[in-house]
Amino acid sequence: MPERTPHRIAGVDEAGRGPLAGPVVVAAVILDPARPIAGLDDSKKLSEKKREALYPLVIEHALAHCVVVVEAEEIDRLNIFQATMAGMSRAVAGLAPVAHEALVDGNKLPRDLPCPGRAIVGGDALEPAISAASILAKVTRDRLMVQLDTVHPGYGFAVHKGYPTAAHLDALQRLGPCPQHRRSFGPVGRALEQMALF
Template identity: 45%
Template sequence: MTISEIKELLAVISMPDDERLSALRTDQRIGVQKLIQQWEKAYERQRKEHQEYEAMQSFENEARSSGYQVIAGIDEVGRGPLCGPVTAACVVLPSLISLKGLTDSKKLSEKKRKEYAQLIEQQAIAIGKGEATPQEIDRINIYEASKLAMMRALEEVRDQCTVDFLLVDAMTLPVDLPQEHLIKGDARSISIAAASVIAKVTRDELMKEFDEMYPEYGFKSHMGYGTKEHLRALDTYGPSKIHRMSFSPVRERAD
């Protein structure tokens, strides 16, 4: 067989115990051995991805085995920035959905986040979004504001379907529903990860709009986080209407 023919053959082999793969391993040509190594790396990558995806569904599967059918994942983004809202999302996924590679939105590139967001929006049973404004953050503190944003996202979903069970990232919500809070839930639960992506994409788009309103702060490059660029702009221009005055780097530059 030629190298090209072997490359085509490897493209249709899916398991490492395939007899055709065993036969190819006896071929001493360097080009053939390189192709086999590439196949093995790709197989191992796919195997690991499959295992991680199965693990990401374990909390949802456990809830379903306990009799819950409509499981909502909830997460928020934007606790740390010096400006803009804290944004939450609530997502209900169908039991059969393929979102392999989905994880905590912070670990994904902007391009990947947008790709996943599109897939989630196409396949989700329900999606809700909520936010708490900078003024609300200043009034009730960022922790309570994060819960408020989550509750608003949940209420949007409850207008669309009857939720049985909640999986919440790191928080317990003041709502009469069975729930489980998961530390680092956006890297452990597919539903929370989906909510993380929706919340992140939503907030980033809003910060880009704010960048057009307040171009001197460079929001589209740092999304409101306290980078050197952002702090220099605060030193020069002072806080804008969307800055969080209760955050010390902003408060210190308010006068």
Template identity: 50%
Template sequence: MFAAAVILPPGHHLPSLTDSKQLSENKRNELAAQIKAQAVAWSVACADVREIDTLNILHATLLAMTRAVQGLAVPPQKVLIDGNRVPKNLGIAAEAVVKGDCRITEISAASVLAKTARDAEMYALAERYPQYGFDKHKGYGTAAHLAALAEFGVLPEHRRSFAPVKTLLAQGKLFE
């Protein structure tokens, strides 16, 4: 689970920046480089699979958000967060903004950095485990990913709390 935080210069606007899910991979990568070069500060953080399995996906997401904010080299005056939840104990004024990744430049920028970081992690996994196709499905529960899990077993990087993984683990399907 990846999250990012971005502080842009006042009034800064990047043409074509929108929700990362609306952008092609090439456009996200291009924008990520621009964001990193032009931001006052930026930070990308994650929660690992053990934290997701222990805390649940929501709380792991909030943890990654907190880490991203805490990782900023410049403390923000206020944090705007995409969605309807704000992490507790940020120590900074914060506001949740539903569909913020489509409405607020800084949130859009953060979504691009988080998505490109996640994609980079998936490409790294694809190099280590090419038979799983991480470079194609990016870790999402596609038919191809589920078929690879069934054929090759569960990796340490898979969430144990994900229902298809639980089923395979009960059958003893571990990667060897």
């Protein structure tokens, strides 16, 4: 009798929906039941050091993983919700071996997922595969923002990662938006309007 293929479940999560600058990063991960990873949790609850330690373990132990970067330009074109959904579909489609089911953190499923899916509110704390995806997405995005800080100095991207902190809003007023800023986000749009006046 042929051996039954195990049911492969992908966890899907994103990092960077709220920032004013930089990409939104989406990850999909299929964990290997034979190689569990201790310490997985919602990436927001883990220290940076812990996330960085877990990142290579997820890469090494997972059956499959895919990380997708959706740039600011696409976020402005589609809106942040649609850009995130598109990233989720791409991440699941990029898995090899393919997923039989996707568990997505949040309350909405992308319409064009390549397999059946379930949305799970707070899933990044409940489902290890979503926790693993949240760690890959967060670490990837944080590293990207540190790189972007050297390309666009003065905004403090390495510190606040593009989130609307007081220091970031102040830099936005002083320097105006850079190419990594999301034009469709209120504070960036207002900074552009002010620049047009002077």
